[in-house]
Amino acid sequence: MTTTETRTDHPAIPEASTVPPPGSAHVPAQKVPHGHKRLLTRRDRLTLGLMAGLPTILHVALVWVTALASIALAFTTWDGIGFDRIQWVGLQNFKELFEQNPQFWPAVQHNVIWFVALILVPTPLGLFLAVQLDKKIRFSRVYQTAFFLPVVMSMAVIGFVWQLVYNPDTGLINSLIGANEPGTYIDWIGDPDLNLWAILIAASWRHAGYMMILYLAGLKGVDPSLREASSLDGANEWQTFKNVIFPTLRPTNTVVLVVTIIEALRAFDLVYVFNGGAEGTELLSILVTNNIIGESSRIGYGSAIAVVLLLISLVVIIPYLISTFRKERSA
Amino acid sequence: MSTTVVTQGRTPPRPARILLHVFLAGAALAWLAPLLWALYAAMRPYGETSEKGYVSWPDKLSLDNFTNAFTQSDMTHYFVNTLIIAVPAVLLTLFLSSMVAFYVSRFDFRVNIFLLLVFTAGNLLPQQVIITPLYRLYLLIDIPGITMSGKLYDSALGLVLIHVAFQSGFCAFVLSNYMRSLPHELTEAALVDGASVWRLYWQIVLPLCRPAMAALATLLSIWIYNDFFWALVLISTGENMPITSALNNLSGQYFTDPNLVAAGALLTAIPTLIVYFALQRQFVSGLTLGANKG
Numbered sequence: 001m002t003t004t005e006t007r008t009d010h011p012a013i014p015e016a017s018t019v020p021p022p023g024s025a026h027v028p029a030q031k032v033p034h035g036h037k038r039l040l041t042r043r044d045r046l047t048l049g050l051m052a053g054l055p056t057i058l059h060v061a062l063v064w065v066t067a068l069a070s071i072a073l074a075f076t077t078w079d080g081i082g083f084d085r086i087q088w089v090g091l092q093n094f095k096e097l098f099e100q101n102p103q104f105w106p107a108v109q110h111n112v113i114w115f116v117a118l119i120l121v122p123t124p125l126g127l128f129l130a131v132q133l134d135k136k137i138r139f140s141r142v143y144q145t146a147f148f149l150p151v152v153m154s155m156a157v158i159g160f161v162w163q164l165v166y167n168p169d170t171g172l173i174n175s176l177i178g179a180n181e182p183g184t185y186i187d188w189i190g191d192p193d194l195n196l197w198a199i200l201i202a203a204s205w206r207h208a209g210y211m212m213i214l215y216l217a218g219l220k221g222v223d224p225s226l227r228e229a230s231s232l233d234g235a236n237e238w239q240t241f242k243n244v245i246f247p248t249l250r251p252t253n254t255v256v257l258v259v260t261i262i263e264a265l266r267a268f269d270l271v272y273v274f275n276g277g278a279e280g281t282e283l284l285s286i287l288v289t290n291n292i293i294g295e296s297s298r299i300g301y302g303s304a305i306a307v308v309l310l311l312i313s314l315v316v317i318i319p320y321l322i323s324t325f326r327k328e329r330s331a
Numbered sequence: 332m333s334t335t336v337v338t339q340g341r342t343p344p345r346p347a348r349i350l351l352h353v354f355l356a357g358a359a360l361a362w363l364a365p366l367l368w369a370l371y372a373a374m375r376p377y378g379e380t381s382e383k384g385y386v387s388w389p390d391k392l393s394l395d396n397f398t399n400a401f402t403q404s405d406m407t408h409y410f411v412n413t414l415i416i417a418v419p420a421v422l423l424t425l426f427l428s429s430m431v432a433f434y435v436s437r438f439d440f441r442v443n444i445f446l447l448l449v450f451t452a453g454n455l456l457p458q459q460v461i462i463t464p465l466y467r468l469y470l471l472i473d474i475p476g477i478t479m480s481g482k483l484y485d486s487a488l489g490l491v492l493i494h495v496a497f498q499s500g501f502c503a504f505v506l507s508n509y510m511r512s513l514p515h516e517l518t519e520a521a522l523v524d525g526a527s528v529w530r531l532y533w534q535i536v537l538p539l540c541r542p543a544m545a546a547l548a549t550l551l552s553i554w555i556y557n558d559f560f561w562a563l564v565l566i567s568t569g570e571n572m573p574i575t576s577a578l579n580n581l582s583g584q585y586f587t588d589p590n591l592v593a594a595g596a597l598l599t600a601i602p603t604l605i606v607y608f609a610l611q612r613q614f615v616s617g618l619t620l621g622a623n624k625g
Contacts, residue, residue: 044528051532052434055427055499056446062465062496063453069464080467129358132351139352145611146359149366152607152614153600154557156575160582160596161369163589170589172368175386205365210618217619266457269559273579288459292466292564302463310460317455324451325444 067310073303080297093304104305107282110196111312114203114283115264122204123256126211131241133212134219148213150206159273162202163189192280199274199281207263211256218252219245254323261316265309284309366597373397373594380590396594400581403591406598408570409577415487416562416573417555420494424551425544428499432506433532437518447504454500458560465493466564485567493565494555502547509543510536546617549610553603574599 040048074093078086097104129147133140150158165172166188173188174180188198222245230240268285271277277286284305291302372385374392400406431450435443469484478486517539518531526535537544562576569580578599582592607614 039522040528047527047529048434048438051430051528052439052446055431055503056449058427058492059450059453059496059499062493063456063461063500064449066461066464066468067453067456070460073464080470132355135351137348137351137355139355143355143359146362148615149363149604149607152553152603154559154575154603156557156559156578157596157600160578160592161365164369164372164593165365167589170380170385172365172385175384180384202365205362209362213615213618217615262455262457266459268459272559272563285457285459288462289560289564292463299463299467306460306463309457313455313457313460317452320455321448321452325448 070303070306070310073300074307076300076303078299080299089300093301096301097304097308101287103282103287107284107287108308110281110283111264111267113196114200114267115261117200118204118207118260118264119257122208123211123260125204126208126213127215129208129212130215130219131245134216144212144216148209151209151213153206155206155269156273158202158206159270162198162205162270163274166198189275190278192278195275195278195280199270203267203270207260210259214252214256214259215249218249222248254320258316258320262313265313265316284312369593369597372590373597375590377588377590396590397598400591400595400598404577404581404584404595406574406577406595409572409574410602412487412571412577413556413573413575416490416494417552420491420498420555421548421551423491423495424498424502425548427495428502429506429537429540429544430532431499431503432510433536435503436507436510437515437531437536438528443507447507450500450503452500454497454504458497462560462564469565479571480568484565485571487571489565490558490561490573493561494558498551498554502551505547506540506543509540513539545610546613549606549613550617552606553614556603556606 073086075088075090076086077089077093129143133144153161164170168174168185168187168189169180169182171180171188174186177186178184179186186194188194226244226248227240230244235243266285267283268289271281271283271286272289275281277283277290288302288305288309291298291305371389372380373396374394375389376391376393376395379390380387428450431446435446466484469489470482472483473481474483474488475481478488480486483489483492513536517535521531521535522528556573557575558573559575559579562573563579566572566576569577572580578595581595585591585595
């Protein structure tokens, strides 16, 4: 549990004061790294090089080189058969994507809806549950486990479980409301006006538990004396939460926001299992994947969609990393 | 976790408390409803439900669907496939990322921010951003004799590599934070005594990281076990599939019998549930320790 606090609260690390901040390492007065370096034998240096080098090579080759390759391929057409068949086409893939692909804008829209829905419904719900469970009540663990169970399960499994709920003729909902006879069906999975929302309920089911755990960890970091002071001042429960607790949850809120955006951009498994991203549930991730495992192998075109996804992701990832690492630096 | 409970003391039940319990119990039950429904469906024979409807009183409940799903679809085989992928992937990820963390937290402070940025940012990317070139790369790399397919594509090795590459970003970040909080006198003294850096890492730093490693191992096992996407795209033959993507095939094969598919889905979830219940503490602390992970 101590590690949790280290991560979420970024307290000053005891040794950090003796560790020079990066960038100032050239200052000769910094004794620690220099002291270390002088003691290192040639073999030690080689060992260190390998220890950092091998994992870096693997990560960079499989993640970053391929991400860059996606960018390069986005400006070409290629059927994947031979390298000599790669042709530079400039912005044509993007033009076609933006102007002609009937699935592209719905996909972008659905990714946005996905994020908005997750941030508006399961996130506050998770926070609410966390606040209730943080009251040191009996059976807290049991409740916690019930809400958290979906987070442990594979999205694919969740997809199958929810299909049993939504199935038009055999599903729980239609059976309960009597819409399970031919002609009376409510087609939760097939109706393009309904299916996105049906899937979002399943996604929210999982997301709320995840958010609950993040907030529970955040709430543990709230100083109890703050709470006491607030109740001595005569604040009621809601006022205490609004004016005292919530403001101190700021770091957790940042994490929650980033996690939710990334989940919305990564959404894939649930939709794929549900209906393969058919009409009404298109997502950027599904469009990219269909270009690989579908019949048509349009690599340049698929890469162009991936680049759109990459750009949206970087808009979130870069500011988040800058703020995280700035904190690290000053720690 | 429990220490604060003791100091605060348990308040005697007040009406508000009871109301809260009623609410939480109701909400928890509603939360479990989809799973309980799946369990109920899985315990009834298809013939009975198709005749009487799913919302009906059972004539008999049995585990037949579970045994059938298990035997007919060769699930043992897919569980073994998952083990072949997940065990090396978890161990390698921890091993490699702890080495990077050791390097950036103990030695080279000039590259640490940059290296950690590269790793962490890589882990935050959606998988689909890199899949197209990765898929081509896997088809391109010939490794005759090592994998059945002779390529990285459609092999356990290929999946292990991408899991390791992808997940090590997050683990390196978490472990480097952890290692930085260890007093550096520990390693400095050993270094002065002439210990090699490998020994420093293996015999001093790594044993101290056990709690963080345990948390990460739990988390990684569940994530890698639950993976659907990488296996879907990078494995083509059913023979090589891990359990989650094999389930997808099972449902295609037995889509006329939802009860059997429900049983299969629940069976697939059992190992993660066991890991979760056995290592709950590690899992939750790992999740919050790496809260930046999507």
